[in-house]
Amino acid sequence: MAKTHIQFMLNGQEVEALVEPRELLIHVIREQLQQTGSHIGCETSHCGACTVDLNGESLKSCTVLAVQANGGDVLTVEGLSQNGEPHAIQAAFMQEHGLQCGFCTPGMMIRAYRFLQENPSPTEDEIRHGMSGNLCRCTGYQNIIKAVQVAAEKMQSE
Amino acid sequence: MTDKQEREEGLQGVGCSRKRKEDPRFIQGKGNYVDDVKLPGMLVGKVVRSPFAHAKIISINKEAALALPGVVAVLTAEDLKPLNLHWMPTLAGDVQAVLADEKVSFQYQEVAMVIANDRYTAADAADLVEVEYEELPVVIDAHKAMDADAAIVRDDLVGKDTAGQGPRKHNNHIFSWDVGDKDATDRAFESAEVTVRQEMYNHRVHPCPLETCGCVASFDKVKGDLTVYITSQAPHVVRTVVTLLSGIPESKVRVISPDIGGGFGNKVGIYPGYVCAIVGSIVLGRPVKWVEDRIENLSTTSFARDYHMVGELAADKEGNIKAMRVDVLADHGAFNAHAQPTKWPAGLFSICTGSYDIPVAYANVNGVYTNKAPGGVAYRCSFRVTEAVYVIERTIDVLAQKLSIDPAEIRMKNFIKPEQFPYQSALGWEYDSGDYPTALKKVLEAVDYVGLRREQAEKKARGEIMGIGICTFTEVVGAGPSKNCDILGVGMFDSAEIRIHPTGSAIARMGTMSTGQGHETTYAQIIATELGLASEDVQIEEGNTSTAPYGLGTYGSRTTPVGAAATVMAARKIREKARKIAAHLLEVSENDLEWDVDQFRVVGSPDQAKTMKEIAWAAYNSVPEGMEMGLEAVDYYDPPNFTFPFGAYVAVLDIDKFTGETKVRRFYALDDCGTRINPMIIEGQIHGGLNEGYAVAMGQELPYDEAGNLLGNTFMDYFWPTMVETPKWELDYTVTPSPHHPMGAKGVAESPHVGSIPCFSNAINDAFGQFGVSHVDMPHNAYRVWQTLKELDLNKG
Numbered sequence: 001m002a003k004t005h006i007q008f009m010l011n012g013q014e015v016e017a018l019v020e021p022r023e024l025l026i027h028v029i030r031e032q033l034q035q036t037g038s039h040i041g042c043e044t045s046h047c048g049a050c051t052v053d054l055n056g057e058s059l060k061s062c063t064v065l066a067v068q069a070n071g072g073d074v075l076t077v078e079g080l081s082q083n084g085e086p087h088a089i090q091a092a093f094m095q096e097h098g099l100q101c102g103f104c105t106p107g108m109m110i111r112a113y114r115f116l117q118e119n120p121s122p123t124e125d126e127i128r129h130g131m132s133g134n135l136c137r138c139t140g141y142q143n144i145i146k147a148v149q150v151a152a153e154k155m156q157s158e
Numbered sequence: 159m160t161d162k163q164e165r166e167e168g169l170q171g172v173g174c175s176r177k178r179k180e181d182p183r184f185i186q187g188k189g190n191y192v193d194d195v196k197l198p199g200m201l202v203g204k205v206v207r208s209p210f211a212h213a214k215i216i217s218i219n220k221e222a223a224l225a226l227p228g229v230v231a232v233l234t235a236e237d238l239k240p241l242n243l244h245w246m247p248t249l250a251g252d253v254q255a256v257l258a259d260e261k262v263s264f265q266y267q268e269v270a271m272v273i274a275n276d277r278y279t280a281a282d283a284a285d286l287v288e289v290e291y292e293e294l295p296v297v298i299d300a301h302k303a304m305d306a307d308a309a310i311v312r313d314d315l316v317g318k319d320t321a322g323q324g325p326r327k328h329n330n331h332i333f334s335w336d337v338g339d340k341d342a343t344d345r346a347f348e349s350a351e352v353t354v355r356q357e358m359y360n361h362r363v364h365p366c367p368l369e370t371c372g373c374v375a376s377f378d379k380v381k382g383d384l385t386v387y388i389t390s391q392a393p394h395v396v397r398t399v400v401t402l403l404s405g406i407p408e409s410k411v412r413v414i415s416p417d418i419g420g421g422f423g424n425k426v427g428i429y430p431g432y433v434c435a436i437v438g439s440i441v442l443g444r445p446v447k448w449v450e451d452r453i454e455n456l457s458t459t460s461f462a463r464d465y466h467m468v469g470e471l472a473a474d475k476e477g478n479i480k481a482m483r484v485d486v487l488a489d490h491g492a493f494n495a496h497a498q499p500t501k502w503p504a505g506l507f508s509i510c511t512g513s514y515d516i517p518v519a520y521a522n523v524n525g526v527y528t529n530k531a532p533g534g535v536a537y538r539c540s541f542r543v544t545e546a547v548y549v550i551e552r553t554i555d556v557l558a559q560k561l562s563i564d565p566a567e568i569r570m571k572n573f574i575k576p577e578q579f580p581y582q583s584a585l586g587w588e589y590d591s592g593d594y595p596t597a598l599k600k601v602l603e604a605v606d607y608v609g610l611r612r613e614q615a616e617k618k619a620r621g622e623i624m625g626i627g628i629c630t631f632t633e634v635v636g637a638g639p640s641k642n643c644d645i646l647g648v649g650m651f652d653s654a655e656i657r658i659h660p661t662g663s664a665i666a667r668m669g670t671m672s673t674g675q676g677h678e679t680t681y682a683q684i685i686a687t688e689l690g691l692a693s694e695d696v697q698i699e700e701g702n703t704s705t706a707p708y709g710l711g712t713y714g715s716r717t718t719p720v721g722a723a724a725t726v727m728a729a730r731k732i733r734e735k736a737r738k739i740a741a742h743l744l745e746v747s748e749n750d751l752e753w754d755v756d757q758f759r760v761v762g763s764p765d766q767a768k769t770m771k772e773i774a775w776a777a778y779n780s781v782p783e784g785m786e787m788g789l790e791a792v793d794y795y796d797p798p799n800f801t802f803p804f805g806a807y808v809a810v811l812d813i814d815k816f817t818g819e820t821k822v823r824r825f826y827a828l829d830d831c832g833t834r835i836n837p838m839i840i841e842g843q844i845h846g847g848l849n850e851g852y853a854v855a856m857g858q859e860l861p862y863d864e865a866g867n868l869l870g871n872t873f874m875d876y877f878w879p880t881m882v883e884t885p886k887w888e889l890d891y892t893v894t895p896s897p898h899h900p901m902g903a904k905g906v907a908e909s910p911h912v913g914s915i916p917c918f919s920n921a922i923n924d925a926f927g928q929f930g931v932s933h934v935d936m937p938h939n940a941y942r943v944w945q946t947l948k949e950l951d952l953n954k955g
Contacts, residue, residue, distance in 0.1 A: 020278065027277070036194040037187020039419070041368045042452040046873035049368055077187035090185040094177060097842045101674025102184030103191065103368045103419030132880040135873075137368050137420050138674050140845030141881045 006070040010035065011079025017066065025061040025069050026050040029076065037077035037106040041135070048134030051107035052076050058114040060133075077106035080113065088154040089113055089147070098147035100138035108134045112148050121152055165755045170694065171687030172901070175838035179678040179698070189417040193449050195374045195387045201230055203435050203448040204280035206270040206287045207458075208262035211298070211529040211866020212309065213291035215260055215269070223272055223286040228279035230442060232287060233271045233434055235259045243437055245314075246403055249427065249645060250503070251322025252332070252494035253314070254532060256430045261294070263311055263492035264531050265866055266457040271434040273446055296529040296866045300466055300489035303330040303526035311492055311527035321494060323503045323525075330527045332494050333503045338520035338585050346481035346518050350472030356556045359935045360545045362464040362489070362530070362860040364456050365537040366876065367673070369419025371459050372449030373432045375439040385412045386436060391425045391671050392711025395645055397703045399428050400436065402646075415701035421673035422850065423535040426497040426713050429459050456871040460497070461530075461860055462537030464489040465545045469553035477563045479572050482519040482584075484510055484549055488534070490525050496534030497713070498541035499643040499650060505541025506800075508585035509634045512550035513594045513804060514572040519584040529866045538850050538911040540635040540714040547631045551916035555628075555923060556932050564611070565628045565920070566602055570595060573630070580897070587634060589802045590896045590904075592830070597806040597892050598630050601828045604890060605808050617812075618928055623952065627809040627921025631913040635905045636719025636801045645710060649796060652720040653707035654728045656685060657790035660778040662771035663695040666728075669709010670721035671701050675907060676839045677717065681725055683835055684901070688729035689736075690756025690770040707792055715803070715905035718835070719896075724795035726900040731791035735777075739789075740768040742782040801896045801904035805829040805913045809921040815952050818944025820856070820922070822885035827914070831906035832895045840906050845887050847910025853879050854911075855918035857939045877939070926950070 003018040010033060017032045024043075029052070030036050041049035043062045050062040053075035080087040089112050092098065099105040108131070115122070115130045122130060127148050128141075136144060159167075170176045183189055220232040235257040238244035245253045258269045270287050274280035295309040302308060310316060310329045319325055323333035347353055373388040384406050390396045393413040401408040418425065435448040450459065466487040472480045488504065490496060498505040504523040511519050536542065558568040573594040574581045581589040601607075607626075614624045640649025653669040666685055670677065678698040686693035700706060709721065733753070740758035741748040744766055751758040759767035768776075777789035810824040827848060834840055857877030861869045870876050895902025915936070922938045923931070929950050934942070947953040 023278070030194075031196070034196075035187070036191075037189075039191070039369070040193065041370075041419075042873050044452065044872055044874070047368060047878075077185075081186060086185060093185055094181040097178070097838050099181060099184055100676070100842060100846065101368070101420040102180065102189045102417065105184050106187045109185065128881040128884075132882045135368065135878050135880060137366065137422070137850070137878070138846045139842060140847075140849035140887060141884050142845045142887055143842060145881065 004067055006067055008069045008071060009073040011075060019066045021065065021067055023066045025064045025066045028066040029061060035076055035078050039103050039106065041103070046135070048111060049104050049107045051111050051134060053110055053114055058111050075110065077110055080109060089151040092147040092151035092154065096143050096147040096150055098139065098144040104134060104136040108136065108144060112151065116152055116155060121156055162755060169686040169690065169692050169756065171683050172835050174683070174836070176679055176683055176693060176836055178676050179682065180676060191369055191417050191419055192372045192374060192387050192389050195416065197374060197376055197445040200374065200445040200447055201273050201275060201442065202277045202280045203438055203446050204272045204284040205268050205431055205454065206272065206284045206289065208258065208265060208267045208269055210262060210291055210293055211265045212294040212296045213262050214294060215258060215262065216290040216292055218270060219288040222288065223283040226279065226283045226286060228275040229272060229283045230275065231273040231438060233257065233438060238437060241437065243403060243433060246428065246433055248493060248495040249500065250494045250496050251500060254493035254495050256433045261313065264529050265868055266454065266531065268430040271438065273438045273442065297330060298528055298530065298862050298864060298866050300487050300526050300528055303528055304328040311529055332490055332525035332527060334524050335503045336520065336522040337508045339518055340520045342518045343481050343483050343520035347470065347472045347483065350480055351474045352561060353470060353472045354553065354557045354560050355468065355470045356553050356933050357468050358549065358552055358933055360463045360465040360467060360548055361936055362461050363537060363854050363858045364461050364860055365422035365424040365535065366456060366878065367420030367422055367424050370450045370452060370455040371425060371429060373435050374445055374447045375436040376445035377439040377443060379443040382406070383410045383412065384436065385414065387414050387416055388432060389418055389425045390415045391421045391673055391713050393671060393701055393703050394669055394708045395711060396428060398646065398648065403433065404436065404440070413703045415671050418673040422538045423462060423713055424460055425673065426535060427460050427495060427533070452873065453871050456860065456876055457868050458531050460533035460535040461491065462535050463545060467545065467549045469549040471553050471557045473557055475561065477557065477561050477568045477571055479514055479516050482511055482516050484521040486523040488523055488525040489528050489530065490534050491528060491530040491532040493532035494525065495532040498536065499637055500645055501642065502541065505536065506634045507542040507546045509543055509587060509632065510546035510550050511583050511585055512547060513574060513630050513632045515574045515578065516584055521585060530862055536714055538847060539908045540633060540637065543633055544912045544915060547912050548916045551629050551631060551920060552933065555920050559927050559932060566598065566607060569598060569628065569630050588799060589632065590799055590898055591894045592632065592802060592804050593892065593894050594630060594804060597804065597828050597830060600890060600892065601806045601808055601826055605824060605826050610810060623813040623815055623925050625811050625813065625921040625925030627917045627919065627924055629807045629913050629917035629920060632802055632804045633909055633912055634800045634802055635715035635908065636797055637714050637716055638800055639798060640796045648710065650710050651794045651796040652709040652716065652724050653792065653794045654721065654725040655707045655792040656728045656732060658732060658774045658777070660775050662691060662774040664691055665697045665699065666725065667699045667706040668721050668725065669707050670712045670717045673712065675717065675843065680835050680839060684722055684725050685729050688726055689733060715908045718903045718905040719801045719899060720795055720797050722903055723797060723900050724793045727795055728791045728793035731793065732789055735789060736770060736773045738785065739773050739776050739781055743768050743776055743780065798898050801832065801899060803829070803831045803904040803906060803909050805909050807913050807917040809917045811921050813925050813943060815947050818940040818947055820938065820943060824888065825885045826888045826890065827910060828890040828892065829906060829909050830892045830894050831909065832893065832899065832904035833902035834893065835903060841889055843907040844889055844910045847907060848887050848914045849879060849884055851911045851914030852885060852918060853877055855915045855936050855938060857937045859937050
């Protein structure tokens with residue numbers, strides 16, 4: 001199948017790839033660009049393990065074609081920390097025991113990153129609704145919610 | 159703070175909520191899961207699966223698939239036959255087709271594996287494999303499996319009087335297993351003042367971890383070495399099975415479980431996809447990756463439960479239980495591939511007398527084949543313990559209802575009393591320790607149980623429906639004593655190897671395998687406390703069979719009861735050697751030394767002391783005459799008994815009588831897991847277990863239609879609670895140490911799953927109990943609850 005050349009920003013770096021028109025963004029990010037932090041849990045947009053940020057919106061990269069990211073700006077978990085310092089969301093997930101097996105964590109944190117820009121000081125109920133597109137099987141969510149609250153407070157005070 | 163307290167805190171040992179050692183890599187996206195493994199020249203395998211539940215394979219045409227550029231091979235049973243790998247043994251004494259041999263016996267069964275350069279080509283080629291089938295009649299209803307005219311699920315077993323677990327009486331019969339005194343139980347029922355009998359179905363579900371199963375097999379044709387990266391909770395068992403199947407010496411097989419994205423029992427078994435990838439790599443001399451997709455995961459790799467149960471209790475009019483009788487029809491699907499100790503066809507189901515002092519009991523289980531996916535794994539529980547706890551906790555509520563006794567009161571009345579421990583149960587267990595009345599009392603007070611019952615009555619008067627569920631469960635975990643527990647003949651011990659380096663840091667390796675429980679954190683805490691070295695300086699490694707000592711892996715809550723016990727024993731061997739070295743350095747007798755947090759000091763002369771760090775250095779240059787150098791130990795721990803964690807849970811929920819939707823208003827969980835190693839991690843494990851229990855009780859289900867089509871194998875259908883519907887958890891605990899475990903710990907992660915399922919179900923049944931219903935089956939999703947409301951004519955204004 002003929003390949004298409006695409007170019008986009010990935011975690012602040014310009015990247016390019018040759019992809020088939022049918023190739024999914026998650027596969028290109030993980031397999032060609034070797035950023036394996038974003039995971040594949042269902043390939044049907046339900047679980048959110050593959051959540052990335054594209055042009056300022058949370059996006060499940062298992063159901064988006066890589067060509068749709070052409071010219072865009074993509075953020076994955078690998079781009080969260082700045083200058084070697086963990087982002088407040090990352091620090092809060094560790095502090096509040098918001099992760100266990102770690103498989104949902106990258107997508108969960110990338111969603112939290114966008115959610116807290118949409119709603120910088122959310123209530124618990126708003127977190128539960130705003131993050132409901134990301135599934136976790138280990139934590140029972142309670143400590144994830146706590147982590148998002150703690151991160152929100154930290155980010156507000158900065 | 160005293161000097162001693164300061165030194166203790168500095169260790170970050172047992173009892174502290176140490177932050178997890180695993181987290182820095184996970185929060186940076188630097189975990190290394192199987193699908194992240196990428197080897198040079200790696201190929202990708204895709205399984206071709208059956209659309210039918212039962213059909214003869216007339217022909218398989220690979221030509222079109224092989225003609226597609228990028229396709230390297232297409233494997234079928236015919237290709238595996240010369241290697242004698244078209245069938246494989248299961249952990250339950252049966253055999254399972256690796257690739258369908260002449261016929262398929264369940265929908266989505268593995269028929270062929272396409273191996274190609276990349277995942278897209280493999281998927282395209284899988285669609286090009288032409289398989290011609292001739293449909294056969296199916297057996298889907300387990301109750302009809304042993305009818306005279308039932309279709310035969312397993313032609314390969316026709317004429318055989320056993321399927322590896324004792325005699326069988328029908329072509330679709332797998333085993334009969336019973337335990338207890340049948341005659342004495344029958345007599346107790348005949349003479350009882352009151353009896354109850356309740357049929358209930360523990361429905362078929364799937365553990366469904368977020369990461370599906372997969373592997374990367376890499377065979378080095380020059381050296382003859384095989385390396386397999388695999389999503390396994392039991393990598394050493396995988397290595398042994400690979401050797402038994404392939405003939406490659408165990409010394410040349412390296413199985414590596416890297417980071418694993420959750421297991422919950424799904425990743426104990428050996429699946430056809432693994433075998434095909436391994437064969438592919440051996441034949442082609444290139445690495446082969448196989449990672450299943452979500453539909454494949456839910457459809458093929460190990461369901462759990464599917465127990466059709468009848469629970470009976472005999473009692474006097476005051477509610478004192480005199481006897482229990484249980485009959486089970488177990489649907490094991492097309493191959494008996496349940497994962498439990500080999501000699502226990504119904505696992506540890508005989509824990510079904512629960513937390514109660516029941517004088518006589520009898521349990522009988524029959525396993526049958528049906529045209530459904532094989533398995534029968536322990537989904538976040540010790541083998542079949544969830545089913546056992548469900549049957550007693552539901553039936554005792556049915557008895558309470560019949561006698562008009564409050565469910566809390568009937569439990570208090572029948573509890574095994576604290577002074578009865580160690581307690582010998584009617585079905586053969588020796589419960590190690592427990593204090594059930596204290597636990598339940600604490601919970602009832604915390605939730606204001608009396609007030610809740612009052613509120614429920616008031617609501618009923620107003621036409622509103624509220625349910626209160628209680629569950630007081632006892633688990634049996636930590637398989638297990640090798641005298642009665644083995645997997646394929648290997649005793650179910652576990653192991654730890656600890657090595658102290660000259661400068662006082664350490665590395666320890668275990669035979670268990672974390673799938674998110676935080677072993678790198680907690681094992682180090684145990685070693686810190688035992689050896690007086692900071693947990694930060696103790697590196698934990700698991701999952702590489704070439705470096706870790708042989709162990710049976712992590713499932714059935716066995717890491718703490720068995721693996722942690724091995725760790726403590728290995729550490730204590732090191733401490734004994736360290737004592738000798740300290741005595742030598744201080745020029746005193748060993749008997750003059752006492753252990754003090756992180757050092758040996760001379761009794762009565764506290765200034766004279768040697769820290770463990772100093773001793774570690776000396777172990778490499780100044781040991782007593784005749785002693786070998788170094789400071790390390792290994793321990794293979796064969797537990798003397800299981801451990802018996804317990805808990806008391808209360809669920810409070812409201813039912814919308816018009817829609818059938820339920821809102822869990824409170825869930826209060828008290829757990830007793832004995833000595834607590836890391837309270838933060840315990841809390842996290844309990845939150846997760848409760849949520850999985852909520853999922854099972856309220857919605858998860860693998861339903862089949864009459865033709866054997868699986869109707870719920872995507873996340874569109876298979877219930878996985880989001881943050882929105884997940885209840886808020888309230889936790890509590892008591893501590894009753896295990897007397898036989900070297901640090902008194904019992905294991906915790908599975909209790910909340912086991913205990914919460916009957917608790918939620920009891921709450922729903924309590925709500926309907928107000929209207930005379932004794933039992934409705936799970937899952938209690940809105941539609942099913944609404945159906946009950948409609949039957950009771952309650953869905954009106």
